[in-house]
Amino acid sequence: xxxxxxxxxxxxxxxxxxxxxxxxxxxxxxxxxxxxxxxxxxxxxxxxxxxxxxxxxxxxxxxxxxxxxxxxxxxxxxxxxxxxxxxxxxxxxxxxxxxxxxxxxxxxxxxxxxxxxxxxxxxxxxxxxxxxxxxxxxxxxxxxxxxxxxxxxxxxxxxxxxxxxxxxxxxxxxxxxxxxxxxxxxx
Amino acid sequence: xxxxxxxxxxxxxxxxxxxxxxxxxxxxxxxxxxxxxxxxxxxxxxxxxxxxxxxxxxxxxxxxxxxxxxxxxxxxxxxxxxxxxxxxxxxxxxxxxxxxxxxxxxxxxxxxxxxxxxxxxxxxxxxxxxxxxxxxxxxxxxxxxxxxxxxxxxxxxxxxxxxxxxxxxxxxxxxxxxxxxxxxxxx
Numbered sequence: 002x003x004x005x006x007x008x009x010x011x012x013x014x015x016x017x018x019x020x021x022x023x024x025x026x027x028x029x030x031x032x033x034x035x036x037x038x039x040x041x042x043x044x045x046x047x048x049x050x051x052x053x054x055x056x057x058x059x060x061x062x063x064x065x066x067x068x069x070x071x072x073x074x075x076x077x078x079x080x081x082x083x084x085x086x087x088x089x090x091x092x093x094x095x096x097x098x099x100x101x102x103x104x105x106x107x108x109x110x111x112x113x114x115x116x117x118x119x120x121x122x123x124x125x126x127x128x129x130x131x132x133x134x135x136x137x138x139x140x141x142x143x144x145x146x147x148x149x150x151x152x153x154x155x156x157x158x159x160x161x162x163x164x165x166x167x168x169x170x171x172x173x174x175x176x177x178x179x180x181x182x183x184x185x186x187x188x
Numbered sequence: 189x190x191x192x193x194x195x196x197x198x199x200x201x202x203x204x205x206x207x208x209x210x211x212x213x214x215x216x217x218x219x220x221x222x223x224x225x226x227x228x229x230x231x232x233x234x235x236x237x238x239x240x241x242x243x244x245x246x247x248x249x250x251x252x253x254x255x256x257x258x259x260x261x262x263x264x265x266x267x268x269x270x271x272x273x274x275x276x277x278x279x280x281x282x283x284x285x286x287x288x289x290x291x292x293x294x295x296x297x298x299x300x301x302x303x304x305x306x307x308x309x310x311x312x313x314x315x316x317x318x319x320x321x322x323x324x325x326x327x328x329x330x331x332x333x334x335x336x337x338x339x340x341x342x343x344x345x346x347x348x349x350x351x352x353x354x355x356x357x358x359x360x361x362x363x364x365x366x367x368x369x370x371x372x373x374x375x
Contacts, residue, residue: 061329069332071325084322116311123310124303130317135271137324138258142248144331145256145364177332 003028005053006105009077013128014121023119027111033102040096046085048106052078055102056166061094070175073099073163079129099167149178153186190215192240193292196264200315201308210306214298220289227283233272235293239265242289243353248281257362260286260350266316286354336365340373 003025010016016024028051033039040046042062057074059082071094074080082094086109107115116123143152153176157164164172173183190212197203203211215238220226227233229249239261246258246267258281261267269281273296294302303310330339340363344351351359360370
């Protein structure tokens with residue numbers, strides 16, 4: 002499954018076999034079952050995860066104990082509580098499997114060693130961070146400009162498979178609408 | 189005013205005089221008057237801007253010709269239509285001065301040359317992109333979890349000076365509330 006990581010990185014930057022061996026040595030594979038937590042609120046965040054297969058939800062729980070889906074993460078995505086990861090503080094979000102999931106784990110130490118040891122990887126992470134920022138900005142604009150029906154249709158178009166894989170209550174949470182509103186939209 | 193750029197970069201990564209001379213050679217200073225546009229929708233986006241002084245609004249105009257303030261940019265911020273900048277496509281947003289503004293301009297070519305010529309600058313931009321992503325994610329969570337009054341109070345706390353410098357109609361647009369709602373919140 003490290004091949005999948007190589008293909009993923011090489012969409013942005015080509016690597017020699019030697020370079021990929023170096024990259025690969027900074028990751029460890031791990032499997033999780035549906036409902037298992039990779040990150041729990043209040044705990045240290047030790048890893049950034051590259052998802053080989055499966056599906057996860059990143060969830061923020063507000064003061065009234067209401068859960069909000071911040072993002073879904075699936076094959077070929079990177080996910081973590083990145084604020085906690087980069088600042089090495091405790092998680093304010095949780096990351097939980099919605100399906101059985103296989104990931105490659107990269108610790109903060111290994112992330113830094115990768116950037117320091119191979120400039121190409123720093124370039125790769127810069128590209129990922131830049132487009133992560135642009136994706137979030139697009140989502141903010143979509144909150145500002147679109148009503149819930151439009152946001153639902155955008156999500157459908159962007160991730161057609163998501164609706165088959167995720168309960169509607171979670172889609173509603175991601176879109177910031179009630180379960181009842183979503184039922185009206187999707188019927 | 190290049191000293192301000194040096195101080196800004198050195199908050200993240202120290203530079204020698206020689207390195208900073210190299211960095212500095214990739215920027216050109218420019219002044220704009222209140223109401224002038226740095227970027228106009230539909231035009232090519234040639235530069236990323238580091239703001240020395242002044243205040244700008246980044247605006248997205250929807251299909252109904254309604255304007256939405258995506259962000260405000262002030263001293264020590266970087267701003268552009270970054271999707272268009274990084275993909276070298278036409279602007280979908282506009283960037284307009286709310287005050288007389290001084291900026292340092294960096295072209296896409298110079299941005300690439302900076303990253304290729306000095307690994308420290310790639311590290312700097314990686315840090316900026318990462319925390320730009322985290323800031324946007326926090327804003328998404330705030331849309332999901334907070335009502336307009338709470339979002340207004342968060343903005344007040346984060347940028348106390350903004351309310352003195354920006355018309356209320358723009359604050360309302362940034363928060364995604366009507367001007368009338370904002371008047372109720374701020375009275």
